[in-house]
Amino acid sequence: MSHNIYLYILVMAGVTYLIRMLPLTLIRKEIKNKTIRSFLYYVPYVTLAVMTFPAILSETGSVWSAWAALATGIFLAWTGKSLLQVSVSACVVVFILELILL
Amino acid sequence: MKNTNRLAFARGMRDGIPIALGYLAVAFTLGIAAKNAGFTAFQAMLASLTNNASAGEFAGFTLIAAGSGYLEVAVMELVANARYLLMSCALSQKLSPDTPLLHRFLISYDVTDEIFGISMAYPGKLNPFYSYGAFAVAIPGWAGGTFLGVLMGSLLPANIVRALSVGLYGMFLAIIVPPAKKSRILAGVILVSMAASFAFTRLPGISALSSGTRTILLTVLIAGGAAILFPHEEEQDEP
Numbered sequence: 001m002s003h004n005i006y007l008y009i010l011v012m013a014g015v016t017y018l019i020r021m022l023p024l025t026l027i028r029k030e031i032k033n034k035t036i037r038s039f040l041y042y043v044p045y046v047t048l049a050v051m052t053f054p055a056i057l058s059e060t061g062s063v064w065s066a067w068a069a070l071a072t073g074i075f076l077a078w079t080g081k082s083l084l085q086v087s088v089s090a091c092v093v094v095f096i097l098e099l100i101l102l
Numbered sequence: 103m104k105n106t107n108r109l110a111f112a113r114g115m116r117d118g119i120p121i122a123l124g125y126l127a128v129a130f131t132l133g134i135a136a137k138n139a140g141f142t143a144f145q146a147m148l149a150s151l152t153n154n155a156s157a158g159e160f161a162g163f164t165l166i167a168a169g170s171g172y173l174e175v176a177v178m179e180l181v182a183n184a185r186y187l188l189m190s191c192a193l194s195q196k197l198s199p200d201t202p203l204l205h206r207f208l209i210s211y212d213v214t215d216e217i218f219g220i221s222m223a224y225p226g227k228l229n230p231f232y233s234y235g236a237f238a239v240a241i242p243g244w245a246g247g248t249f250l251g252v253l254m255g256s257l258l259p260a261n262i263v264r265a266l267s268v269g270l271y272g273m274f275l276a277i278i279v280p281p282a283k284k285s286r287i288l289a290g291v292i293l294v295s296m297a298a299s300f301a302f303t304r305l306p307g308i309s310a311l312s313s314g315t316r317t318i319l320l321t322v323l324i325a326g327g328a329a330i331l332f333p334h335e336e337e338q339d340e341p
Contacts, residue, residue: 003169005145011172012162013152015179016186021210023190028206029199038329040192042291044222045281046325047185048274049295050317051215054303056271060264073272077279083220087120090272095265102261 065097107231114220114235120273121216121236122243127266128156129244130258133251135160139167143252150248151241154212157314158182182314188321189218198227205230212237216270219277287332295324 031037053070060066069090076086129150136146141163153159161182165175190213197206209230217236221228282289302308302316311319 003166003172005141005166006148007172008162008166008175009145009149009152011176012149012158012179015176016153016155016158016183017210019180019183020186020190020213021207023187024194024197024206024210024213025203027191027194028201031195034333035329037195038332038334039325040195041334042325042328043188043192043321044219045278045288045292046295046328047189047317047321048215048219048278049292050299050320050324052271052274052278053296054300055313056268059267059271061261066268069268069272070275073275074279077276078283080280081276083117083273083276084120086276087124087269087272090268090275091123091265094268095261098261098264 060094061098062101064101065094068097069094107229110229110232111235111238114232114237115239116235117220118236118239120269121220121240123266124216124270124273125240125243126247127263127269129247130251130263132156132159132163133248133253135163136248137252139163141252143249146252147245147249150245154214154241154244155179155183155186156214157312161312182312185215185314185318185321186213186218188318189213189215193218193221193228196222196224196228197230201230209233212241214240216240216273219274223277287328291324291328291332295320298324 031040056070057063057066060069072093073086073090076089081089132150133143133146136149136159141149149159149162153162158179161178162175165178170178190210193209193213197209212233217233217240220236221233224232278292282292298320299316302311302320308316308319
């Protein structure tokens, strides 16, 4: 059986959209339960932290440039720099360090 | 009212810039995977425009390249993107309860790790126009990057791609660190998350799970544990 690429794309898009759309349309009231509210409060922090570390260490050409980007990011975010500043600084640190290291 | 929407849109566009830059780099490599699966540049761009999911698309392209059936691809998308289910649940509480259904349908289109991150960092309830502003900048970066990845393959210098690839992590840090500065509990939760995430990449058995599945497991365990041990005292974060 030969497969159609457009049908594949449709299947992928359909499943992915439903996963995102169902909670946003079905949960329309504020949840009152304190434990569930607390759980949802912690979700973004845990998810983003889990996705950042240790994944960042294998993104670059050397773990040292990745550690430097991580340290720079944490420091600048701690001192209240904007999203764009933190993000671009991390990129610049990797670029410059890899010119020296690699 | 109109004016606050316009301001939210502009703010979304501004916060969308680092996302678009990071997407460009990730989508570029995604385009290379799409090309290997037999996609044209247009088809790959269409997949990115309709999916907006890095891991899901990578996994899908890999299966398609191997000649898998539609059902297998559907199940793979369900597993690779299940974390968005959790994110959408959290996001549902960030919306004002009277947010119209149309806005809910539109926001659902691009709940990604990054857009979710900045949406949750938005002060007070989320204005849907903030999301649309971010979409307007981030989606062209994502779809365009995929398109270019198919066309130009490995023309972009590798050191630039590598440098851009940490941009998304920088953004995650900019989202999670400032609130952790104000709350020791949150700082602890983040440290535990990172340590456990590291452990999960090393532990035999668990390390064989896909990164998406590990993310879901860790999120449920740690956010669940934190919710029971340290119930969050709500501040009045109404605008």
